[in-house]
Amino acid sequence: MEQKQPKPGKLLAQINSPSDLKKLEADQLQEVCDELRQYIIDIVSVHGGHFGASLGVVELTTALHYVYDTPKDLLVWDVGHQAYGHKILTGRREQFHTNRVYGGLSGFPKRSESEYDTFGVGHSSTSISAALGMAVARDLDQSDKKVVAVIGDGAMTAGLAFEAMNNAGAMNSDILVILNDNNMSIDPNVGALKEYLADITTSKTFNKMRDEVYDMLGHFKSAGEKMRKVASRLEKAMTAALTPGSLFRSLGFKYYGPVDGHDVDGLRRILEDLKDVKGPKLLHAVTVKGKGFAPAEREQTKWHASSSPFDKITGKSLSAPSKPNPIPKYQDVFGDALVELAEKDERIVSMTPAMPSGSSLWPMMNTFPERAFDVGIAEQHAVTFAAGLAAEGKKAFCAIYSSFLQRGYDQLVHDVAIQNLPVVFCIDRAGLVGADGPTHHGAYDTAYMRAIPNMIISSPLNEQDLRDMMYTASKYDDAAWAIRYPRGRATGMDVRENFEMMDIGKGVELREGEDIAILSFGPIGKYVFEAADQLSKEGIEIGHYDMRFAKPLDTELIDQVCDNYSHIITLEDGSKMGGFGSAVAEYIAEKEERPTLKIMGIPDRIVEHGTQEELHDEIGIGVAGIIENVKQKAKVKV
Template structure:
């Protein structure tokens, strides 16, 4: 890159700086911006392909609209890196997704240019409509733009927003960023519908001329506008041989246009500013645009980790370094094993086949694994329908995404006591994605639902056995939550063993102090117990396995033996596993001293899993110190230690 090209991006600290450039210079800005993202993300991992795909669109939006007065609402936020770089955060971008650094997603308290915080998909249209109506009520001439991907458009919430916006005359522009991808390839009828539009040769041949003619007519006044709408709709319907979905919702539909032609984008956006009412601009982009490996394998390069920007080689684990498997891969391989034995088992995921490893089953058993698109509510009720018909669906949804389908879990599954197995990937702290993706609340919100089993494995073997147990029949709703990342054992492919529902296990016994754990953090407690034993302090460790039903027999035994109990969970303390133990103690008259460890009553920010576990007090060192302090404060234990 020459000094001249460097100088252009380095002079842009706000969109006002961008507006001082001639439109002919915007292509250079796009080139620099794309190179800057490649430089940064290659060494500081984050979301990659989505941002590269909207470079031109982002530049055009900030060039045309008066941000932050005009509002840009990014859907999900994977694609917001160019936006952040152009809005005063270029010099801080090296801290992106790092502990106490920039968030990887738009965040209202980070910048006035981040008009709405996002992290889950399909929220942009509803939020933008709220802002557009507020602007109209306040008599403000404010433009509001929602930028949503074709993958996010599959969610019910997006259609709810479109349906509502279509009956209002607010100045709302929805930009449909159509790249045929979410994280994995898009699925469903909407994908085929958009493909029909984008590949219609007749329509694409005539659309530019029609657009120019109609634009000139529209400027003649309200009477002409009525005719424009009729002509426009008739032309599009005739050429596409079908009515336009978006126009049927009372949106003016424009496009599709090339999302990588920055000068054309600025022209079109300027034209649309003058057209009142709800409008939808269909923009065609390529995820990973400008970086060949990302263009060729868009799923891998959604978030590739560290890579060599020159060669495209990604940093991987050395072949001679044997590491435990990822929990998601244990799920992916185990469901195939179980499905080979039980023909009633099916797999369901809402648009995350590679993220949860259901893609293993989709490859080996394509007729028995379903990607339903970004539609968590549908995934749950679809699973309920399958269960009502006698099948055993394993519905795999990230913990933080399951929040979106809570009503469906209660009414469609639990109320009818159907045999749906919920596999909640990413339960607990997930790391750099931050508060929108941490799975903090599932223990609390699932354990209050009647008929629901709430389980969490301490390791990979336990995960396999819980998955095996869940399909043995008549269990009703059965949830299994497990963390992002790797487990603890290499020898995990062991024969299946049924686990009695609601039964925990004793890992080690001790004196006066005991850890009572749920799930993977039991391994951290085990490390602390081993270290304490070397100092002559015997601390008990009990893996409860289930937050519901609790192993009451084991809890009675623990509470009668130990004076101080330390509960450990990777989730919210409020209403979580520790609260369940406290409730049991109160109901049974126990007055033991208890320390509850887990996530405090606040949203946990982004950072590494290790950093955030330390903040929550559940890393091995914190557990060691907590148990040591408890032991020293108990008279008999302290006396033993001194001797």
């Protein structure tokens, strides 16, 4: 039975595009905002999804689409967590319940989904760079498009945002950057920029002094040309001295604000004024993440997203009561093991780029606050910061998502590998991650690290192996070490209290077979157990080898497999091209007599969103895919 979908309010129900929004009177916009906020709450409370960020920009979203001529005028969202209202107002209201569902709408802006999604996003801090590129293209085409980038204060901490602002200011390009300042990213923001913005928004004297100075200068400007020039110079000097936005002015931007990000009429009026102001401009809007939903306003990190239905009044979960899941997530196994290791080894330090919750670094930060660091949305800095600590004898554990480490690739090569510094990279969200989709899939880390010298690349089959890999890495100082593990639950096995050293570059035989062997890399090997049991019932006995390391390869074990099996299948939750299977292929290619080889992994295409199991089945690396490939090798009719 199809679930009944929430109904939009009477005004929102009439809005199928921004042109419909523009038909309304300005004094109706607040009602639109109220209905839009309620609709987001209604949908997410039933279907789940990102939550707090979109509630915080309802008024800004409505004002932008009311004032600007989208999609001709280009609106670029940063990250995309806050774009739900944008999607609903741009013709996707009726499909919005499919958000983040397999085959449905993306949880982020996506160019192929709508002409209103001008730039695909998922990771932070790209909006200003993209907007500048669009603005330059507009100028080359001699068009009159307006270009607006919306970026959060968390995303503004990344170097890319400042590189873009520096370039835009120097080029004097006509763009508007809107700083959505809610003092949050996913976890609370950190760093000097946070304190700077807080000073702006909490200043008790700034607005009063600015108004008085401007009023005084207004009298001077009526006193003739000479006095007007004097007044103009005085105004610039006083602005530089008094305006808290001097940082942005120093980068060449005209600064406006701070303004109330929940006053839709005030936003409408200032946006209409700024349309006529040429050059680079920054509007500083202060908002509340989770605005309009009390539980989300109180606990902003918790309500960044919701994965299950909840009561839209109280916020209480509507899922059937159940006992706490005793099976830990891989990230939590990492977090707990790190604290245990740090208790025994004072050299151990850790860092994460703005993801202490997602990476489970909070246990370490709470237990050893002087040895655990949230460096903000700054992946490049996180890697080189870890390298600096390692250069001075510390054992740095860098907890980072696979798709985030991509941003620190140059630092991985230049600052870690070339100097042979023993940083340990604990790579979370390796493999297909689920509903966040292609911007967050950890598909490429094995492939992009294999080519780098002085790197060990490993992946545990289960939580016991993860703990022992971390322990072994903590004792190993001859190279950098990458340990990759997926999003989601571990196996629930009983782990021993003590750690044990693991043989580097050595795999293990888990099951002996007759003609076909599967070499698995990482937790994806769990599917082989089920497939092997089903195949055994049909008289097909396969070998299973947990290889543990993609670099260095266990060539002795591979030689043994080649001597005893006619067919090899490799299995990994990572890119087929350049990954673990490619490493095996490269090795056995030099053998004069070798078994056939089938590489199973993520294909050379973009995989969209869905549950991890749905996506594994789609690309053929789930249980059914393994069985099918084995039967093909066994020459059994599928």
